Amino acid sequence: MARKAATPTPPPLTWSSTFHLSPSPPPPSLTGDKLLLPQAALETLLEAASQSAANHLQSSSANHDPASWDYIPPHEALARRNDARQQLPHPLTFRVTNLVTGRIAYAGIREFSADEGTIVLSNFLRECLALPSLELQGEQYGAELDDASIKVEAVNIPKGTFARLRPLDAGYEEDWKSVLENHLQKNFTTLVVNNILAVPRLPHQSGKDFKFLIDQVKPEGSEAICIVDTDLEVDIEPLNEEQAKESLRQRELRKKAESSSGGQINIDGPKEGTISDGNFVRFNLKTWNRSKPISINVPEENVDVLVSTDTIQGYPKLEEWTWARFDGSKPIIILPDDPTIISAKELRISLQVYEQTLIDTNSKKPMPPPTNFLLSITQSLQSDSEDEEMTDTTPDTETCSNCKRSIPKRSMMLHQNFCFRNNILCPHGCGQVFKRGTETDHWHCTECKSYGLNTPDRNTYNKHMDIAHTARRCTSCDYSAGSLAELSSHKTTTCPNKLILCRFCHLIVPQEEDTNFTAAITGLAPHENSCGGRTTNCHICERIVQLKNMDVHLKNHDLERKSKPLPRICRNVNCARTKTFEGPTDNQLGLCTVCFGPLYSSAYDPTGQALARRAELRYLTQLLKGCGKSWCTNEMCKTGRANMKPPLPPVPSKEATAMVKPLVTKEGLQAGYYSHPLHFCVDESLSKRKHLAEMLSLADDSQGKGGWAIEWCTKALEVVAHEATDELESLNKAREWLEKFAVRRDE
Structure with missing residues (x-):
């Protein structure tokens, strides 16, 4: 067996320094247990890492016996020493100490961009170190800030394998485990026993952040563990028996108000179901006639409809949709020439009750009953523009000047006496007629042309103002929108953190910011434009082509293929060769x-x-x-x-x-x-090739198209004759050649 040198263990990094707390608040990107250090700290860390690596390699190469398993040749030791000079341990973990109070925390590094001599801590670390709150103002805050000296030490923290968390409030669900793992991965490098994690609630839940106590970690005996590049098992257990009973009660209430499961829906195949408050019911439509408009209708006015295509990851949400209906007045109409629907492979529909009444953890009220709905999708060649009111006016009828209804002439006077006494026509011109005493529930928006009617169950005016005229901020970037529609348009188009499935690397990644307006020209997201800069060989001509230009390159091949004339085969009916030149x-x-x-x-x-x-x-x-x-x-x-x-x-x-x-x-x-x-x-090989060409010409391809003419099949078998060893291989290779270079009968 060949002798192999032992892999050296990473040397411990010895480094510490003291900084003053920065007077500026932490940036929004500084979350979890992350901190910012100055540029000088990076230089001293590199020097310390280089010295530690040199000392470690010198001690590990002290054995000069070439027969030893631990022997490292001088040239390899020199190469390792040179590589270690500019390398830092990954991840970098620190012990942070407040020299005033003696409180200790563990942290990871975000950037080396702080001002010289200062340190910037996240809100989580500030709370762990009992530092003054950013809400304090005036001399008190300045005095406490001047005394805040922070010591930072580089430490090696063991990789964690297990963490047990205990929720401080009732009402947690099993899906908190996946939410927690995602939150920890994005914001934390370490977990410390007895610290409290504040995790944002799920999108459909209201209230403050959900808090968890870090009760136990493994390896046992560790005060802190590192959770980067390790398989961490997260377990959630109730804090006590009373909390477990309350969580079980709330879970049972939710089960009684469960929503329908949703699923696939077809054209002219309506679906009935129920929606509980705070939940979504999701459907997907995969096949439809692309030459006709699509009409999506839910007659229940209190059920909101959100629609998107498969270009958006996941199903549409309240702040992320392409088409939506919140007022319950008309169906959603998607025209066949809409650019969004042209390239879509699937339509995704989410139904919800907008005015949510979620369980309050401190309330004993039962869940409200679920809302029934009927979802129908239809298609029609007629344009679904605004419906024109059908009038039944005949020579024997007249239109009432108050309610605008067609009334027989003989009873018009009696009707008008009753109508003017009991009904009121909306003075704003919307044409609505109300019974006297109920007109106060009718409203017109002062900022747009919308109008509606409040009901005892729903305040539609407040809902309209919240959706159409309330400013909202994107949770993924700094964009501020004036309405829900603007925010949704931003999150589904230009938001740099919009998740896309990259067509080149096939990973779900943020599309990144489009600074050069290339997306509008090429149709590629900024990430795809960068990722598509890589090159590959064309499978037809073997030329080196950029991935983002491959579609255009293959279209040129396709145009060239379709423009080729039909090959001329030998005039000898028994021959299976093509006549490539006149001779x-x-x-x-x-x-x-x-x-x-x-x-x-x-x-x-x-x-x-x-x-x-x-x-x-x-x-x-x-x-x-x-x-x-x-x-x-x-x-x-x-x-x-x-x-x-x-x-x-x-x-x-x-x-x-x-x-x-x-x-x-x-x-x-x-x-x-x-x-x-x-x-x-002719000879035997040509005779067999002739029969193969006839058989290949008669057989359609797997997609049920018209196949290829006998001339193309003869040409294909002639090209691959020197590559194939038997008839089956000849047929397979000939089909590959025909797919690339031949013209089908129906093209």
């Missing part, structure tokens, strides 16, 4: 070079009579003597006629001469490809 003047017969070879002569023959005699002689030889080949099935050959099933009788000399004369006239031969076919015997 010399005396090869006007339309034969390939192999079939024309026995007829070639260097003698001067301007009239073509000698060529006709040679062709006649070959025909007569075939008919009277035969070629003697067991595979021959040429009807103009004695052997071929005998091999047919049923066999044909031999042809006498007199009849043979009469059969051949019309085929070898000078005019008929020189007409070439466009004249009658020729029948010359």
Whole structure:
């Protein structure tokens, strides 16, 4: 067995320094247990790492016995020392101490961008170190800040394998485990026993952050663990028995108000179900007629409809949708020429009750009953513009000036007396008619043309103002929107943190910020534009092409393929070769070079009579003597006629001469490809290739299209003949060639 040098363990990093707390608040990106150090700290850390690595390598190479397993050759030791000079441990972990109070915390590094001599701590670390609150103002805050000296030490923290968390409030669910793992991965480097984690609640939950106590970590005996590059198991247990009972009660209440499961929906296949407050019911539509508009309708006014395509990761949410309906008045109409729907493979629909009444952890009220809904999707060739009111006006009716209804003339006076006394027409011109005493519930928006009617169950005015005229801030970037529609448009188009499935690396990544407006021109997200700069070989021409240009490159191949003329095969019906060039003047017969070879002569023959005699002689030889080949099935050959099933009788000399004369006239031969076919015997490989070409031409491809003409199949088998070893491989390779270079019958 070959001797292998032992892998050296990373040397411990010895470094510490003291900083003053920065007077500026931490930036929004500084979350969890992260801190900012000055640039000088990075330089001293690199020097300390280089010195630690040098000392470690020097001690590990003290054994000069080449036969030892721990022996490191001098050249390898020098290479390791040079590599270690500019390397820091990953991840960098620190013990942070407040020298005033003695409180200790553990942290990871975000950046080396703090001002010289200062340190910037996240809000989580400030709370752990009992530092003054940022809400303090004036001299008190300045005095406490001047006394805040922070000591930072580089420490090696063991990789964690397990963490047990205990929620401080009731109402936690099993899906908190995945939320916690995602929150820890994005914001934390370490976990410290007895610290409290504040995790934002799920999108459909209201209230303050949910808090968890870090009760236990493994490896045991560790005060802190590192959670980067390790498989961490997270377990959640209730704090006490009372909390467990309350969480179980709330879970049972939610089960009683469960929403429908949703699923796949089809055109003209309505779906019924229920929605509980705070939940979404999600459907997906995969097939529809792309030449007709799509109408998505839910008649229940208190059910909101959110629609998006598969270009957005996941299903549509309250702040992330392409089409939406919140007022319950009309269906959602998606036109077939909408750019968003043209390239979509799937429509995704989310239904919700906007005015949520979630369980309050301090309340004993039961969950409200779920809301029923009926979702229907239809398609029609007619334009679904605003419906025109159908009037039933006839010569015997009149329109009431108050309620605008058609009333028979004979009862108009009686109707108007009642109508003006009991009904009120909206003075704002919307045409709504109300019973006296209820007009105060009708509202018109002062900022837009919307209007509606409040009900005892829902305040539609407040809902409209919240959706259409309340400023909102993007949770992923610094963008501020004036309405929910603006925010949704931002999050589904230009938000740099919008998640996309990269078409090149096939990973779900943020699309990044578009600073050069390339997305509007190329249709590629900024990440895809950068990722698509990598190159690969075209599978057709083997040229090196950028990934983002591959579609255009392949379209050029496709245009070139469709513009190719139909190959001309040899005029000999038994041959399976193509005639790639016209050849010399005396090869006007339309034969390939192999079939024309026995007829070639260097003698001067301007009239073509000698060529006709040679062709006649070959025909007569075939008919009277035969070629003697067991595979021959040429009807103009004695052997071929005998091999047919049923066999044909031999042809006498007199009849043979009469059969051949019309085929070898000078005019008929020189007409070439466009004249009658020729029948010359060929070898066994060509005979088999001819049958394969006929079989391949008759077979349609896997997509049920029209297949390829016999000329293309003959060309394909001729190209791959030198690569294939058997018939099956010839057919497979020929199909590959046809897919790349041939033109289908229906193209």
